Amino acid sequence: MLNSNSMSCLATLVWCFSLFSLLNSDSCFALSNxxxxxxxxxxxxxxxxxxxxTSSWNNSINxxxxxxxxxxxxxxxxxxxxxxxxxxxxxxxxxVGNLSFLRxxxxxxxxxxxxxxxxxxxxxxxxxxxxxxxxxxxxxxxNLSRCSNLIDFRVRGNHLVGEVPVDIGYSWLKLEVLxxxxxxxxxxxxxxxxxxxxxxxxxxxxxxxxGRFPDCLGQLRDLYYFSIEENNFFGTFPVSIFNIxxxxxxxxxxxxxxxxxxxxxxxxxxxxxxxDVGQNNLTGTLPHSLSNVSNLKGLExxxxxxxxxxxxxxxxxxxxxxxxxxxxxxxxxxxxDLDFVTLLTNCSKLEALxxxxxxxxxxxPHSIANLSTTVTSIDMQHNQISGSIPFEMKNLVKLNALYLxxxxxxxxxxxxxxxxxxxxxxxxxxxxxxxxxxxSLGNLTLLTGLWLRxxxxxxxxxxxxxxxxxLMELSISQNRITGALPKQILGIKTLSTLLDLSDNLxxxxxxxxxxxxKNLGALYVSRNQFSGEIPTxxxxxxxxxYLDMHENSFSGSIPFALNSLKSIKAIDLSCxxxxxxxxxxxxxxxxxxxxxxxxxxxxxxxxxxxVFSSKxxxxxxxxxxxxxxxxxxxxxxxxxTGPRKSTVTLLKVLLPVIGSVLxxxxxxxxxxxxxxxxxxxxxxxxxVEQRFPMVSYAELSKATNEFSSSNIxxxxxxxxxxxxxxxxxxxxxxxxxxxxxxxGATKSFVAECEALRNIRHRNLIKIITVCSSIDFKGIEFKxxxxxxxxxxxxxxxxxxxxDQLEAGNLNLIQRLNVVIDVASVIEYLHHHCQxxxxxxxxxxxxxxxxxxxxxxxxxxxxxRFLSDRSPxxxxxxxxSSIGIKGTVGYIAPGIYIHI
Ligand SMILES: *[C@@H]1O[C@H](CO)[C@@H](O)[C@H](O)[C@H]1NC(C)=O
Ligand SMILES: *[C@@H]1O[C@H](CO)[C@@H](O)[C@H](O)[C@H]1NC(C)=O
Ligand SMILES: *[C@@H]1O[C@H](CO)[C@@H](O)[C@H](O)[C@H]1NC(C)=O
Ligand SMILES: *[C@@H]1O[C@H](CO)[C@@H](O)[C@H](O)[C@H]1NC(C)=O
Ligand SMILES: *[C@@H]1O[C@H](CO)[C@@H](O)[C@H](O)[C@H]1NC(C)=O
Ligand SMILES: *[C@@H]1O[C@H](CO)[C@@H](O)[C@H](O)[C@H]1NC(C)=O
Ligand SMILES: *[C@@H]1O[C@H](CO)[C@@H](O)[C@H](O)[C@H]1NC(C)=O
Ligand SMILES: *[C@@H]1O[C@H](CO)[C@@H](O)[C@H](O)[C@H]1NC(C)=O
Numbered sequence: 042m043l044n045s046n047s048m049s050c051l052a053t054l055v056w057c058f059s060l061f062s063l064l065n066s067d068s069c070f071a072l073s074n075x076x077x078x079x080x081x082x083x084x085x086x087x088x089x090x091x092x093x094x095t096s097s098w099n100n101s102i103n104x105x106x107x108x109x110x111x112x113x114x115x116x117x118x119x120x121x122x123x124x125x126x127x128x129x130x131x132x133x134x135x136x137v138g139n140l141s142f143l144r145x146x147x148x149x150x151x152x153x154x155x156x157x158x159x160x161x162x163x164x165x166x167x168x169x170x171x172x173x174x175x176x177x178x179x180x181x182x183x184n185l186s187r188c189s190n191l192i193d194f195r196v197r198g199n200h201l202v203g204e205v206p207v208d209i210g211y212s213w214l215k216l217e218v219l220x221x222x223x224x225x226x227x228x229x230x231x232x233x234x235x236x237x238x239x240x241x242x243x244x245x246x247x248x249x250x251x252g253r254f255p256d257c258l259g260q261l262r263d264l265y266y267f268s269i270e271e272n273n274f275f276g277t278f279p280v281s282i283f284n285i286x287x288x289x290x291x292x293x294x295x296x297x298x299x300x301x302x303x304x305x306x307x308x309x310x311x312x313x314x315x316x317d318v319g320q321n322n323l324t325g326t327l328p329h330s331l332s333n334v335s336n337l338k339g340l341e342x343x344x345x346x347x348x349x350x351x352x353x354x355x356x357x358x359x360x361x362x363x364x365x366x367x368x369x370x371x372x373x374x375x376x377x378d379l380d381f382v383t384l385l386t387n388c389s390k391l392e393a394l395x396x397x398x399x400x401x402x403x404x405x406p407h408s409i410a411n412l413s414t415t416v417t418s419i420d421m422q423h424n425q426i427s428g429s430i431p432f433e434m435k436n437l438v439k440l441n442a443l444y445l446x447x448x449x450x451x452x453x454x455x456x457x458x459x460x461x462x463x464x465x466x467x468x469x470x471x472x473x474x475x476x477x478x479x480x481s482l483g484n485l486t487l488l489t490g491l492w493l494r495x496x497x498x499x500x501x502x503x504x505x506x507x508x509x510x511x512l513m514e515l516s517i518s519q520n521r522i523t524g525a526l527p528k529q530i531l532g533i534k535t536l537s538t539l540l541d542l543s544d545n546l547x548x549x550x551x552x553x554x555x556x557x558x559k560n561l562g563a564l565y566v567s568r569n570q571f572s573g574e575i576p577t578x579x580x581x582x583x584x585x586x587y588l589d590m591h592e593n594s595f596s597g598s599i600p601f602a603l604n605s606l607k608s609i610k611a612i613d614l615s616c617x618x619x620x621x622x623x624x625x626x627x628x629x630x631x632x633x634x635x636x637x638x639x640x641x642x643x644x645x646x647x648x649x650x651x652v653f654s655s656k657x658x659x660x661x662x663x664x665x666x667x668x669x670x671x672x673x674x675x676x677x678x679x680x681x682t683g684p685r686k687s688t689v690t691l692l693k694v695l696l697p698v699i700g701s702v703l704x705x706x707x708x709x710x711x712x713x714x715x716x717x718x719x720x721x722x723x724x725x726x727x728x729v730e731q732r733f734p735m736v737s738y739a740e741l742s743k744a745t746n747e748f749s750s751s752n753i754x755x756x757x758x759x760x761x762x763x764x765x766x767x768x769x770x771x772x773x774x775x776x777x778x779x780x781x782x783x784x785g786a787t788k789s790f791v792a793e794c795e796a797l798r799n800i801r802h803r804n805l806i807k808i809i810t811v812c813s814s815i816d817f818k819g820i821e822f823k824x825x826x827x828x829x830x831x832x833x834x835x836x837x838x839x840x841x842x843x844d845q846l847e848a849g850n851l852n853l854i855q856r857l858n859v860v861i862d863v864a865s866v867i868e869y870l871h872h873h874c875q876x877x878x879x880x881x882x883x884x885x886x887x888x889x890x891x892x893x894x895x896x897x898x899x900x901x902x903x904x905r906f907l908s909d910r911s912p913x914x915x916x917x918x919x920x921s922s923i924g925i926k927g928t929v930g931y932i933a934p935g936i937y938i939h940i
Contacts (some may be wrong), residue, residue: 071376073110076139077119078104083136089152091751092129111145118142125171126150128751131178135160139838142166147899149173149195152751155195162187169193173220174746176766183219186212188387195220199245200771204228210236222268225771230269232257239263246270246292246668250893254279254298261285268292269315275299277910278321281760284309292317294341301325307333319365327371332357343367343395350377355384362388365395367420374402374425383408390415404428405450410436418442422468425449429471431575435460446470446492453477454493459484465840468492470516475499478517481510494518494541502547504529516541518565525549526571529559529810541565543589548572556581563587567613575619577602584608591615591637599624611635615660623667639663646670646679738822745776756899759790764829767809773779773829774809779819790823793900802869804862806830806899808888833858836885855894862896863888 076173081104085095088096098107104119111121119140130152135148138160153175161170162184170188173195180203181196189212193813201224209216210233217239228250229743234240235257239348241264249824250274258264259281267282270292270647278298283289289312298321303309307330316331319341331337337430339428355361372378378401385391401424409419410433422444429452430445441463450472458483464901466489474496482491483505489512498520506515507529513536522545530540538560547569556578557666558564564585564802571593579588580602588606591613598621620642627633628651636652640663647670652658666706668679745752745764754775755762763776779790807828817853832838838851851859863883870878889898 042813046425053779072693074104074117074373077142080134080136081107081110081119081122081140082754084134084914088129088131089135090126090127090129090131094124094129101919107936111140116142119164121145121147123147124151128152130154130751133158137161140164143187144190145169147171148175151175153177157185159184161185164188166283167191168215169235170195172196172199174198174595178202180204181206181226183208187208189213189215191216191240193218196224197221198223199410200224200766201226201323203897205228205234205245206232206935207231207233208235213237215239216246222246222248224248226250228252230254232276235260237261242266244268246272248272251276253277256281258282259284263287265289265312270294270296272296278318278323286310286312288313288314289336293321293410295321296321298322298325302328304328307331310334311336312361313337315339315341318345323347325349327351327366329353335359337361338390339363341365342369347371349373350695351381353594354383356387360388360390361385362390363393364391365393366399367395368398371396376403378403379406379426382406382412386411386413389413389728393418393420395420397424399424399513401426405445405448407431407433410434412437414438417463420444421448423447427451429453430455430458432457433762434458439463441465441487443467445472448472450474453481454479456481458482462487464488465511466487466490469496471495474498477501478503478506478522480505482506483684485509488512488675490514492516494519496520499523501525502527502530502542506530507532511535514538514540517545518542520546521546526552527565528552528554531555534558534560536561537584538755539563542569545568545569550574551576553578555579555678558582560584562863563589565589566593568592572596575600575603576615579603580766582606585611589613589615595619598622604629605629607632609633613637614641615639620644623647623661634658636660642897643667647674647676684840685845741765741776741778741824741826744768744774748778772809775827776828777825777827779823779825781823781883787823790825793825793916802866804866804895805869805898806897827899830889830891830895832890834886835888835890835896838890839885851894858894859896861887861888863898866898 071610073434084641085098088095094108104110105117108120109124111123111429120142122140122143123145125147126149129149131154132318139157139897141164143164143415145171146167149171150173151171154177156179157172159182163180165188167188168190169192171193174197177196177199180937181201183206186206186208187552191213192215193215194216194619195218197220201221202229203226203227205226210231211282214237216237219234219236219240220242222244225235227250229252230245230250232255235255238260240261243264246268249268249272253276254269254274257772258279262285264285265287267288268290271294273296275297275405277300278293280303282288283303283306286309288310289894291313293316301324301589306328311334314336315338320343323345325347327342327347327350331340332354332938335357338360339362341363343365344367346369350373351366351371383406385394391417394412394416395418397420401421405426405428409433412617414437415857416437417439418441420442420713425452426448429450432455435457440461442465447470447800448467450469451474453476454469454474456479456598462484465487466486470492471494474493474892476494477500478498480503483503486508488509491509491512494516498517499522501524502517502522504527507527508531512533514534516539518541524547526542526547526549531552534557536558537560540558544564548571549571551566552572553576559584564582564586564587567589570593572595574597575590577593577600583605585606586608586826587610595617596619597612599619601624604624604626607630610629611634615637616639618641620646623638623643625648627636628648630651632750633652635658637660639660642667644663645668647653647661647667649671653670656671661667668677670676742748744767745763748763752765753761753764754764758778760777763778765774765776766772767774781787781789809826809828811825813823867880867883870880882900889897889899891897
């Protein structure tokens with residue numbers, strides 16, 4: 042029986058319940074499009090909208106007509122917000138959580154930053170949330186798991202951190218697309234996601250996820266795209282996926298998985314188009330059942346430990362486009378190893394055949410010439426393949442990369458190779474090739490790299506090679522090449538990484554045209570029979586870092602002009618007939634760290650500074666008439682040379698300097714204390730020290746959204762500056778891309794590189810790395826990468842205002858601090874750098890401020906060294922490694938679709 046008390050309680054409950062359902066019913070919101078209006082205006086107020094997309098968001102029109110806003114017919118409430126691809130920056134306001142009828146949010150391809158607001162978790166009607174390609178940071182809000190109607194969730198290409206919220210596996214039961222690739226998420230992959238049985242796409246590649254991958258996906262009957270590449274997963278890979286017959290794409294590449302491919306993979310996955318398990322730790326043989334997967338387009342098994350013979354019947358894989366078996370233990374070194382190549386001739390869409398670094402033996406099948414004419418790259422390097430290169434190879438007209446180095450090929454280089462007009466790199470190094478270098482190679486005008494070293498080639502260097510006006514690296518060392526060095530070769534202005542002619546039988550002088558090679562980083566002509574003097578024009582090769590001329594018959598003295606080789610690191614002139622004095626200017630070549638002048642006829646005084654200051658950097662053996670130098674060299678003393686005046690001169694220069702330093706210091710102490718307090722606040726801006734290796738064009742392109750105009754933060758006549766996020770950690774950087782079409786831009790790049798190369802000061806902008814390369818179109822590309830300073834330039838602070846700062850808002854002390862910062866840089870450049878550097882362009886827009894308002898001086902594009910008045914020269918950070926590097930036009934198409 043219920044008493045009255047409980048009756049009234051029940052009544053209250055009923056009342057509560059009806060109120061609740063009233064509130065929750067749509068009619069309740071008859072007037073609340075006002076909430077939507079306020080929310081949208083709040084969202085707008087946080088945005089930077091350069092294209093003015095939200096300018097229609099004003100009170101004179103109905104909000105349902107605002108650009109990017111869609112309302113439902115019945116309630117006139119906002120159901121869709123679509124601002125994709127509009128160059129919009131800014132925070133996403135928490136007010137978004139008030140748009141309670143919202144079903145679709147699409148903000149893809151913009152520059153939203155900051156966290157995804159927790160309030161978005163209130164959007165219980167939300168079905169689609171697309172935030173791809175922005176700069177959202179922070180964690181994926183756990184609140185989002187409340188959006189239980191979510192079907193499509195994509196946050197690929199942001200800077201999200203933290204773990205994947207476990208709850209989503211219990212609440213997003215309608216989810217079809219889960220994409221958070223290209224972020225910095227860590228932790229494990231929650232097994233609960235295996236519950237989301239509607240899933241069609243799982244794309245979580247390129248993150249920092251780790252641990253064993255839970256084998257939980259067996260129930261996903263509709264999954265067609267599964268990519269978990271580039272994480273740190275290890276252990277046996279999830280075999281349950283090999284039973285999901287709907288799968289079209291599987292990418293497990295770049296993890297540390299173990300195990301082998303299931304024998305029946307081809308029977309269970311009839312729809313498979315891409316299988317990428319490259320760079321793992323997989324073993325076993327290649328399942329023959331793959332012959333059944335007639336849709337297979339890409340098979341990437343590179344960099345594992347697969348072994349055994351390749352017995353897949355490629356003849357039935359008519360759609361095969363990309364085959365990459367590189368870096369495994371495949372093949373048995375037997376005659377039949379390459380039989381599968383003949384089967385591949387059926388694959389009329391084949392583009393890449395990459396089987397390098399295995400154990401394939403046998404004769405190179407001549408059927409290789411019958412591969413589809415769509416083939417662009419063949420890589421069979423580092424195997425044990427014998428036989429000769431067929432003449433008919435010329436049929437492969439689209440070929441742009443041919444790598445056959447480190448095999449046992451013999452016979453001649455067919456002259457018909459010259460008909461492969463699209464060839465961009467070719468290496469036949471380390472085989473047993475005989476005959477001559479065919480003239481016809483001069484027809485390969487797109488060639489950027491040609492490597493023929495370590496063979497038995499004879500005859501001369503064809504002068505026609507001078508037509509290869511894109512060649513960056515040429516190596517024909519260790520052959521039996523004779524004759525003179527044709528001057529045409531020295532007219533290839535693009536030669537930049539390496540010209541290696543060493544270990545041949547070349548004779549005659551080095552032509553004066555060598556001075557044309559202004560971009561060349563390494564010149565090796567050692568162990569030939571060259572004679573004559575070292576050409577003075579060599580002084581124009583101002584990018585040269587390595588010069589090796591040893592074991593020839595060069596005579597005469599070392600020309601004075603070589604003092605302009607400002608970036609030279611190593612010089613070897615040993616075992617020649619050179620004579621005269623050792624040039625004193627070698628002391629001043631700042632980067633020279635190896636100098637070998639042994640077994641010549643040098644005479645006179647050995648200098649003591651620079652490279653000569655350490656015995657291990659130099660070799661002077663076998664020069665009988667040298668004297669002086671370091672004591673450790675044990676050379677006889679030279680005649681004394683009168684009293685030294687240099688200390689007096691030094692004092693004359695130093696005294697005024699010390700004076701000005703003292704004055705500066707006194708000024709400084711006044712403000713230093715205040716400054717210290719500030720400086721403690723953020724040490725994060727100082728953490729940038731982490732060093733990058735040289736970056737490629739592709740990396741910079743990725744970092745800056747393909748040099749998107751929305752990333753531009755500054756523009757000058759020689760260059761544009763882009764904001765970007767570089768590398769795995771998405772480190773914020775400023776990328777200064779030189780406009781090389783502009784006269785003087787190269788000079789400016791070189792001047793800046795050189796100036797910044799060896800100087801360090803807390804008030805200088807830090808250079809992180811440089812890129813000197815060519816872009817995807819083959820056009821020369823130079824860029825400098827700096828730390829990113831978030832607070833703009835002094836110019837902004839003095840004359841402009843934006844959201845983050847108000848004009849004229851620097852107080853006197855702050856201004857004084859900036860002046861002192863700048864003065865201390867100038868003092869450093871003028872008095873503490875050797876040689877002294879003149880910036881030449883100090884102005885407010887070149888002075889950047891960090892969070893603590895500490896000034897950093899940048900833009901050394903007009904900098905000059907004081908010691909020589911010639912426009913600054915030199916410095917290409919060209920590497921001189923001889924290996925084959927990634928080549929333009931030869932980039933494996935990822936199987937990565939943009940979901
Ligand atoms: C409101 O937006 C409309 C459409 O873009 C525009 O024509 C109008 O000038 C705007 N009104 C105000 C007051 O900004
Ligand atoms: C809200 O909806 C009402 C009725 O549908 C409409 O008259 C009014 O203009 C709307 N308000 C705004 C701000 O769009
Ligand atoms: C984005 O917009 C730019 C121009 O505004 C256009 O060129 C580009 O194709 C668009 N990209 C996408 C993915 O819609
Ligand atoms: C909307 O959201 C904001 C922030 O989340 C909140 O402050 C505000 O009270 C909400 N309600 C309305 C009616 O705007
Ligand atoms: C994201 O950016 C990439 C590369 O810039 C582009 O290919 C892709 O289409 C973009 N994704 C979306 C959803 O716009
Ligand atoms: C691959 O496996 C071998 C032994 O099976 C192990 O030594 C090696 O560290 C593994 N490599 C990686 C990258 O996990
Ligand atoms: C190269 O060919 C010569 C004769 O042509 C032969 O003597 C030599 O063994 C071969 N070298 C290799 C590595 O096959
Ligand atoms: C290719 O090179 C050969 C040898 O240098 C030359 O005779 C021939 O004319 C060239 N062919 C073309 C089409 O330029």
